[in-house]
Amino acid sequence: MIQTLRPRGLGALMLGAALATAATAPAQAQSAEPCIGASWELTGALAHTGLQIRYAVEVALDEINEAGGILGQQVTLRAYDDQGEPARAVDNAFRIGEQDNCVIMIGGFRTPNAIALREPLDEMGLPWMGVISAGTRVIEHETGENNWMFRVSMKDRWVAPFLVEHAMARAPEGRIGLLYEATGWGQGAVPDVEAAMAEQGMELVASETFNIGDTDMTAQLSRMRDAGVEAIVFYGVDREADGVLRSMQRIGFRPEIVSAWGIGGQLGNTAGALADGVLVAGTFSWWGELEPRAQAVLDAMVERFGLAGPQDLLLPSGTANAYDAIHIIAAALEIAGEFDREKLREALFEVSHEGIVANFDPAFERTMERHDAITPDAYRLLAFHEGILLPIEQTPFGDASN
Amino acid sequence: MGNNMQFLLSGLSIGGVYALVALGFSMMWSVARAANFTHGDIFMLGGVLTVAMFAAGLPLWAAAPLALVIAMVAAAAIERFLVRPFNKEANAIGWMLTTIAIGVMIESFATATYGPLPRPLPSPLAAEPIFVAGAGVFPQELLLPAVAVLAMLALYVFQRYTRTGQAIRAVATNRVAAGLMGIDADRITMFVFAAAGGLGALAGLLIAPVIQATTTMGLLIGLKSFMIAIISGITNPAGVVAVAIAFGVAERFIEGYLSTSARDAFGFTLMILVLLAFPQGIFGRKEVSKV
Numbered sequence: 212m213i214q215t216l217r218p219r220g221l222g223a224l225m226l227g228a229a230l231a232t233a234a235t236a237p238a239q240a241q242s243a244e245p246c247i248g249a250s251w252e253l254t255g256a257l258a259h260t261g262l263q264i265r266y267a268v269e270v271a272l273d274e275i276n277e278a279g280g281i282l283g284q285q286v287t288l289r290a291y292d293d294q295g296e297p298a299r300a301v302d303n304a305f306r307i308g309e310q311d312n313c314v315i316m317i318g319g320f321r322t323p324n325a326i327a328l329r330e331p332l333d334e335m336g337l338p339w340m341g342v343i344s345a346g347t348r349v350i351e352h353e354t355g356e357n358n359w360m361f362r363v364s365m366k367d368r369w370v371a372p373f374l375v376e377h378a379m380a381r382a383p384e385g386r387i388g389l390l391y392e393a394t395g396w397g398q399g400a401v402p403d404v405e406a407a408m409a410e411q412g413m414e415l416v417a418s419e420t421f422n423i424g425d426t427d428m429t430a431q432l433s434r435m436r437d438a439g440v441e442a443i444v445f446y447g448v449d450r451e452a453d454g455v456l457r458s459m460q461r462i463g464f465r466p467e468i469v470s471a472w473g474i475g476g477q478l479g480n481t482a483g484a485l486a487d488g489v490l491v492a493g494t495f496s497w498w499g500e501l502e503p504r505a506q507a508v509l510d511a512m513v514e515r516f517g518l519a520g521p522q523d524l525l526l527p528s529g530t531a532n533a534y535d536a537i538h539i540i541a542a543a544l545e546i547a548g549e550f551d552r553e554k555l556r557e558a559l560f561e562v563s564h565e566g567i568v569a570n571f572d573p574a575f576e577r578t579m580e581r582h583d584a585i586t587p588d589a590y591r592l593l594a595f596h597e598g599i600l601l602p603i604e605q606t607p608f609g610d611a612s613n
Numbered sequence: 614m615g616n617n618m619q620f621l622l623s624g625l626s627i628g629g630v631y632a633l634v635a636l637g638f639s640m641m642w643s644v645a646r647a648a649n650f651t652h653g654d655i656f657m658l659g660g661v662l663t664v665a666m667f668a669a670g671l672p673l674w675a676a677a678p679l680a681l682v683i684a685m686v687a688a689a690a691i692e693r694f695l696v697r698p699f700n701k702e703a704n705a706i707g708w709m710l711t712t713i714a715i716g717v718m719i720e721s722f723a724t725a726t727y728g729p730l731p732r733p734l735p736s737p738l739a740a741e742p743i744f745v746a747g748a749g750v751f752p753q754e755l756l757l758p759a760v761a762v763l764a765m766l767a768l769y770v771f772q773r774y775t776r777t778g779q780a781i782r783a784v785a786t787n788r789v790a791a792g793l794m795g796i797d798a799d800r801i802t803m804f805v806f807a808a809a810g811g812l813g814a815l816a817g818l819l820i821a822p823v824i825q826a827t828t829t830m831g832l833l834i835g836l837k838s839f840m841i842a843i844i845s846g847i848t849n850p851a852g853v854v855a856v857a858i859a860f861g862v863a864e865r866f867i868e869g870y871l872s873t874s875a876r877d878a879f880g881f882t883l884m885i886l887v888l889l890a891f892p893q894g895i896f897g898r899k900e901v902s903k904v
């Protein structure tokens with residue numbers, strides 16, 4: 212009796228152990244649901260940023276689902292509000308990765324939120340696709356290893372030389388100042404800008420910060436004026452940029468401004484003519500004559516969300532990036548052959564896609580640096596003209612001498 | 614010299630905002646020994662409601678007073694329903710919880726309806742700066758300290774020479790005795806909260822053309838103004854206005870000579886040190902109660 216029970220008991224024990232092992236195996240070994248999770252800022256001071264991404268994501272998913280879905284399944288969006296707070300973004304990631312079991316997660320506007328996700332994503336084995344948050348460390352981790360985070364967006368380390376190059380072209384004596392918001396994004400850009408200046412054989416002649424919500428930057432700008440700054444490299448968003456322009460007007464100091472893409476179309480709405488000539492790095496503009504596919508996307512967003520037109524796309528580049536990101540994910544899932552996170556990750560290195568922002572061929576490579584799909588050759592310079600953020604070629608500011 | 618004048622003018626502007634909002638805190642505290650912690654949101658409503666109604670087609674001359682009236686009614690309602698029921702006993706602090714909670718709700722509701730983005734409020738006084746000794750300032754900004762001082766003087770005259778004003782002083786001095794003399798202390802308190810709300814909303818309305826009206830504009834202003842009211846001796850209106858303007862100027866000089874990041878750190882440290890040196894506030898008097 213004992214002899215017959217022993218092997219059965221051992222078998223049961225081994226079966227139990229196997230089941231327990233399976234239950235505790237990394238999540239990436241499991242099949243995922245055909246859903247795309249998102250943690251965006253949907254309420255709070257920058258609530259429009261989540262909405263601007265959502266326009267493109269929903270239109271892209273509509274296109275995909277109307278064409279039969281991905282692998283024959285309809286794909287849904289599960290969007291959660293993080294209110295711009297990293298802790299809430301982490302909570303949302305766990306909800307998306309564990310409760311919803313989505314196959315991938317889309318990121319939002321803020322770099323600190325994306326950085327906060329690095330460990331949770333690793334823990335869950337959940338792929339993440341950024342579409343705006345441009346901080347270098349979002350993709351290039353200090354550990355030298357990034358398994359799950361990808362981005363269809365700009366990267367500050369690549370943006371900084373782009374901004375410096377255009378600022379230098381507009382500063383006869385090369386006197387460049389840096390003005391940045393005191394956040395993880397702004398502070399993270401400082402070494403990138405300093406390195407870009409060093410590559411030009413120059414140093415910043417002034418470096419100033421401001422806090423979120425500040426409206427009077429007179430003190431900082433007075434110091435920059437006294438330092439002889441000819442062009443300012445700016446890292447901030449519309450609200451504070453408006454304060455900068457008003458402060459410049461107050462003290463009669465208006466150097467060239469070449470900004471990272473925290474500035475969007477909203478600055479034109481609030482600052483009006485004061486914004487004219489402000490240059491902004493970006494990847495896309497919805498104004499002017501568009502390629503037929505991009506025009507169709509714009510038309511779909513206008514119809515579905517009741518937009519007035521491109522003037523309602525306040526983060527033009529981020530919206531376009533989000534549209535391309537969804538199609539890259541769809542193409543990768545088709546290559547993966549099933550809704551499996553590990554297989555999706557591997558497929559992301561194989562996918563090529565002709566997008567509206569760029570031709571992603573390939574989208575990603577197996578180096579940490581190239582977990583960014585948009586390379587600097589796709590960066591564009593936009594300029595405010597008559598309150599509208601246009602491709603610089605469509606403005607009088609296309610020539611640096613202007 | 615140019616920079617110092619610049620810091621002075623910029624400081625006068627923000628100091629004027631602090632002064633108007635802090636004056637409201639002073640008035641409320643005097644009569645109720647309680648504060649309306651939505652006062653920063655009432656400040657916000659002054660700017661946001663004006664912009665919203667102006668955008669809806671009302672002329673500015675109608676939108677601005679209407680916004681002030683709505684803000685005053687809101688402040689009165691807050692006193693009636695969220696302060697008075699929670700301030701019946703000595704040392705009651707329930708009003709803190711209720712006013713903080715309703716403040717969060719007001720901001721959330723405003724964000725959901727007005728939107729999260731700042732919006733401009735056109736004003737001819739904020740279109741072009743004027744220059745004084747090489748320093749630039751928008752005339753609109755100079756309105757703020759001027760209006761704050763005028764409001765303080767008007768309050769003094771009102772309290773000194775009108776029956777309602779004398780009733781306010783009576784309630785502030787001894788609420789029970791005022792009641793025994795036939796003064797409706799509750800009605801007076803509600804009136805004062807409404808007037809304080811009007812001053813706060815006026816500050817929001819006046820600064821909106823310079824900084825854009827946004828639903829989050831009141832949070833830090835409300836907090837700092839309350840602290841300014843405390844350190845200046847909250848029941849002394851003239852002291853509150855003087856300290857508020859001085860604090861605004863000090864902030865700009867700290868920004869100018871140190872850095873923006875030092876502004877709040879030094880500013881709040883300064884407040885704590887002042888409070889240590891003057892526990893009743895700079896212009897405050899120790900309250901004596903006979904037992």
